[in-house]
Amino acid sequence: MSAHGAPIPMTSRKSGPLKGEAHVPGDKSISHRSLILGAMAVGETRITGLLEGQDVLDTGKAMRAFGAEVEDLGGGNWRVQGVGVGGFAEPENVIDCGNSGTGVRLIMGAMATTPITATFTGDASLNSRPMARVTDPLALFGTKSVGRSGGRLPMTIVGAADPVPVRYATPVPSAQVKSAVLLAGLNAPGKTVVIEKEATRDHTERMLAGFGAEITTELTDEGRVITLTGQPELKPQDIVVPRDPSSAAFPVCAALITEGSDVLVPNIGLNPTRAGLFTTLRDMGANLTYENAREEGGEPVADLRARYSPDMKGIEVPEDRAASMIDEYPVLSVVASFATGRTMMAGVKELRVKESDRISAMVAGLVANGVQVEEGEDWYAVDGKGPGSVPGGAEVQSHLDHRIAMAFLVMGLGAENPVRVDDGGPIATSFPIFEPLMTGLGAQVHRSNR
Ligand SMILES: O=C(O)C1=C[C@@H](OP(=O)(O)O)[C@@H](O)[C@H](O)C1
Ligand SMILES: C=C(OP(=O)(O)O)C(=O)O
Numbered sequence: 001m002s003a004h005g006a007p008i009p010m011t012s013r014k015s016g017p018l019k020g021e022a023h024v025p026g027d028k029s030i031s032h033r034s035l036i037l038g039a040m041a042v043g044e045t046r047i048t049g050l051l052e053g054q055d056v057l058d059t060g061k062a063m064r065a066f067g068a069e070v071e072d073l074g075g076g077n078w079r080v081q082g083v084g085v086g087g088f089a090e091p092e093n094v095i096d097c098g099n100s101g102t103g104v105r106l107i108m109g110a111m112a113t114t115p116i117t118a119t120f121t122g123d124a125s126l127n128s129r130p131m132a133r134v135t136d137p138l139a140l141f142g143t144k145s146v147g148r149s150g151g152r153l154p155m156t157i158v159g160a161a162d163p164v165p166v167r168y169a170t171p172v173p174s175a176q177v178k179s180a181v182l183l184a185g186l187n188a189p190g191k192t193v194v195i196e197k198e199a200t201r202d203h204t205e206r207m208l209a210g211f212g213a214e215i216t217t218e219l220t221d222e223g224r225v226i227t228l229t230g231q232p233e234l235k236p237q238d239i240v241v242p243r244d245p246s247s248a249a250f251p252v253c254a255a256l257i258t259e260g261s262d263v264l265v266p267n268i269g270l271n272p273t274r275a276g277l278f279t280t281l282r283d284m285g286a287n288l289t290y291e292n293a294r295e296e297g298g299e300p301v302a303d304l305r306a307r308y309s310p311d312m313k314g315i316e317v318p319e320d321r322a323a324s325m326i327d328e329y330p331v332l333s334v335v336a337s338f339a340t341g342r343t344m345m346a347g348v349k350e351l352r353v354k355e356s357d358r359i360s361a362m363v364a365g366l367v368a369n370g371v372q373v374e375e376g377e378d379w380y381a382v383d384g385k386g387p388g389s390v391p392g393g394a395e396v397q398s399h400l401d402h403r404i405a406m407a408f409l410v411m412g413l414g415a416e417n418p419v420r421v422d423d424g425g426p427i428a429t430s431f432p433i434f435e436p437l438m439t440g441l442g443a444q445v446h447r448s449n450r
Pocket of ligand 1: 028029030101102173174175176177179201326327350
């Protein structure tokens with residue numbers, strides 16, 4: 001089933017050269033944070049280039065339920081009238097975060113130190129994902145939570161009336177956990193400290209500093225030590241959301257495996273905590289270049305040029321790169337099946353708790369389409385068939401997971417036979433213009449019943 005209605009079966013088939021420019025939507029992580037921090041600031045935040053995918057729209061709806069004004073001005077421009085740190089009102093209804101782990105976990109953090117109660121739910125995928133990783137550290141502030149067994153949604157959070165600041169070392173490499181703790185720390189007195197062994201995406205830290213909070217990051221033997229001073233008055237911002245490297249991954253990878261292709265993907269954020277896929281592709285021998293590299297709004301940005309790359313070789317992806325490309329493993333494993341030799345992806349246990357168990361979903365789909373794969377608890381390895389030699393021809397289950405759906409639709413563009421996906425509906429959560437953008441480049445990807 002699609003997240004929002006009947007399943008939308010989709011098919012992709014071998015395509016001629018992909019050519020042209022791919023203007024992908026705004027960054028999903030930064031879009032969620034723009035709405036949440038805008039709602040916690042005093043005054044009017046303006047956002048340009050917001051991702052209007054369902055995950056982010058659900059966060060916007062939630063911010064309204066907590067009392068902020070969130071207005072769509074058209075053309076990717078949004079206005080948020082914030083209520084200030086500690087100013088959230090108690091929602092009258094259950095908060096439905098749809099398919100979005102980022103949405104629900106960050107919002108739980110943002111409300112956890114205000115004396116209000118809120119109940120959260122989501123779709124079948126979100127309601128099966130672990131929430132204790134967030135509610136455990138929130139309990140240290142004095143927040144209470146009751147959910148289903150295994151710490152699953154639906155879940156009620158009772159915000160702490162008298163929060164204390166917290167020092168917390170994250171046990172899993174997760175920007176969502178780190179961000180939930182920092183957002184909760186905003187309304188606690190004193191200094192909240194989060195320590196992470198491995199660097200995860202740092203948009204929350206950068207944006208909190210932009211909104212005027214006192215926040216520092218030190219590199220120590222323990223890892224990154226992030227210290228936030230609580231109870232600031234956040235100043236509203238004008239935010240220009242950079243384009244999403246995780247969405248750029250799809251047209252980039254499609255070009256690499258499709259004969260004769262030459263695609264430009266302009267204005268992509270290349271924050272080092274996000275750009276691991278592109279480094280990996282270049283290590284494999286991909287013809288992928290950065291053009292017009294520059295800084296915008298404090299973030300490195302470049303235009304990516306991807307050309308057909310028949311000489312890619314399988315590699316061992318360094319484990320310490322995993323966090324910087326965590327959402328890109330599905331599409332990387334598709335590229336790996338068109339390379340020569342084995343691509344080993346280890347240290348990726350987190351993939352098992354995304355919108356689906358992404359190791360299982362990828363292994364099942366790759367095997368069905370004639371690619372050999374080996375799998376362990378926290379790793380999998382793809383034996384490449386070489387350029388143009390991936391059989392394809394099978395239907396793949398997307399398990400309510402947008403990245404699984406898009407990865408296999410990319411596979412079909414270079415495979416010998418069409419690849420079908422049982423439900424492309426979830427693509428709208430992060431990349432609502434995926435189908436027109438890809439067909440605009442010359443890709444044969446469409447709804448199967450057309
Ligand atoms: O903080 C964020 O915006 C995100 C963090 C990552 O999740 P984890 O923190 O669970 O690794 C990533 O998979 C997700 O798509 C977005
Ligand atoms: C894991 C993802 O998102 P989330 O955790 O926000 O559902 C993703 O977009 O790949």
